[in-house]
Amino acid sequence: MKPATMELLSNRWVDWLNDPDVVKFSNQRNRRHTLESQREFITAKLADPASRLFGIFLAGEHIGMAELGNIDTRRCSAEVRYLIGEKKLWGQGIASFAVQKIIEESVRMKFVNLLEAGAAPQNVGSIRVLEKNGFDFVEQRNEISWFAKKIKNF
């Protein structure tokens, strides 16, 4: 995993977001994505102190994204998000590994002691990724299942 830069901008990333299988459990499915919309997205994320965006790579190829978002220094919390865009790579443990790396990143930040993540209740794979990484179900809110994990940072 590498911190995101403008170099991640590609048609491949745009194609993932326009693929109904990839976004079927996300609000992203209701929008048409373009290189320009992704440029705006990444520009905003790079400028946002409450976000750390990462590219996920396999053998040098960009295959997905992960984010520590909604970083809240008062609540000492952050939200974990992830997407493996290359469908042929699903089910090989990549998202589980990426979330493990995101957890390690949150520990390095020192002040984060609560990680949260939301998934559509039907997104069995995503929920499994969270459970495998020690997240517990907290509540159902706005049709999303919310999970949390306490982080020891001392």
Ligand SMILES: CC(C)(COP(=O)(O)OP(=O)(O)OC[C@H]1O[C@@H](n2cnc3c(N)ncnc32)[C@H](O)[C@@H]1OP(=O)(O)O)[C@@H](O)C(=O)NCCC(=O)NCCS
């Ligand atoms: C959901 C997603 C992140 C899973 O990524 P992945 O790399 O395939 O996940 P892993 O290989 O680490 O799988 C973790 C576990 O979930 C299981 N799993 C993955 N996809 C599954 C599916 N569709 N149905 C049932 N189980 C699934 C795996 O078998 C594995 O379980 P196991 O270790 O007990 O065998 C990936 O499919 C994806 O990016 N989808 C589109 C975007 C998305 O939904 N992001 C999450 C938003 S909350």
